[in-house]
Amino acid sequence: MKWIFGIDGGGTSARLSAESLDGIETAKLETLSMNPRSVGWEGTRLSLRLLFRALKEEESFPLDSCAAGFAGVAGIGRTGDREKFLAILREETGLTCPLEADTDALPALVGALGSREGILLIAGTGSIALGSRISNPVLVRSGGWGHILGDEGSAYDVGRRGIAAALRYRDKRGQQTLLLDFMLAHFGISDPFLMIPEVYENFDKAKIAGFASQVGRARDAGDKVAEGIFESVAQELADLVVSVAEEIGETEGERRISMTGGLVSNDNKLSKAL
Numbered sequence: 001m002k003w004i005f006g007i008d009g010g011g012t013s014a015r016l017s018a019e020s021l022d023g024i025e026t027a028k029l030e031t032l033s034m035n036p037r038s039v040g041w042e043g044t045r046l047s048l049r050l051l052f053r054a055l056k057e058e059e060s061f062p063l064d065s066c067a068a069g070f071a072g073v074a075g076i077g078r079t080g081d082r083e084k085f086l087a088i089l090r091e092e093t094g095l096t097c098p099l100e101a102d103t104d105a106l107p108a109l110v111g112a113l114g115s116r117e118g119i120l121l122i123a124g125t126g127s128i129a130l131g132s133r134i135s136n137p138v139l140v141r142s143g144g145w146g147h148i149l150g151d152e153g154s155a156y157d158v159g160r161r162g163i164a165a166a167l168r169y170r171d172k173r174g175q176q177t178l179l180l181d182f183m184l185a186h187f188g189i190s191d192p193f194l195m196i197p198e199v200y201e202n203f204d205k206a207k208i209a210g211f212a213s214q215v216g217r218a219r220d221a222g223d224k225v226a227e228g229i230f231e232s233v234a235q236e237l238a239d240l241v242v243s244v245a246e247e248i249g250e251t252e253g254e255r256r257i258s259m260t261g262g263l264v265s266n267d268n269k270l271s272k273a274l
Helices: 036-056 079-093 105-113 155-170 179-187 192-200 205-210 212-220 224-248 262-266 268-273
Strands: 003-009 013-020 026-032 066-073 099-102 118-123 127-133 136-143 257-260
Touching: 003 036, 013 036, 026 036, 036 079, 066 079, 066 105, 079 099, 105 118, 105 127, 105 136, 105 257, 118 224, 118 262, 127 224, 136 224, 155 179, 155 192, 155 205, 155 212, 155 224, 155 262, 179 192, 179 212, 205 212, 212 224, 212 268, 224 268, 257 262, 262 268
Parallel strands: 003 066, 066 099, 118 257
Antiparallel strands: 003 013, 013 026, 118 127, 127 136
């Protein structure tokens, strides 16, 4: 039985879906993030190993019967990174079938819009906007620079801003905010000074991004500091979309814009503001 697979390698986790060509047999698996910018190339290798080890236990999907596969992975948008990822994938699996890989934003665009005509905003752990036209399929992107150089408007950005605001309030340099108590509870600490080893010795981008939900909780409770964070974030995300729209120019039909990612999908107020 021939089968195909797709990998969605986001900033927080990685998922693999396999399906027989007749659509009868399916498998869905999930494991650790494989973004090489976050977990390193050895982390990418480990994630792939875990996924395909689990898939091997599914008797319906022998590796020598794979017809083709595609991986959309955060952090491999550059040409050299795509080739390196594919080399690791083949080393870990022994697959000889046709394989392709690109940034996770590309399948997200086509999946959301049904074609390459339009604009997609992704705001999850990271943030990026991209778009293209059918007549000129070159992918235009804005953002996606990672949590050190960019990712403005992402869940990580919201979480980091929320932590910074909490610490400013602790220092009496900032406005009163619920975020200090929320931060202590989220990270399971009793002393704000414990944030130093929490961040600098045990850095976990996903955990900081996870604090975005608590910033949203504070906003919903009327916290002015949290409201200001979300107002700024909405503008950052809007700027991403506008910059892509200006570069791709007029589309051949009605311009379509779609939004995805955990931050906008799980926060109705933010998605409405956008």
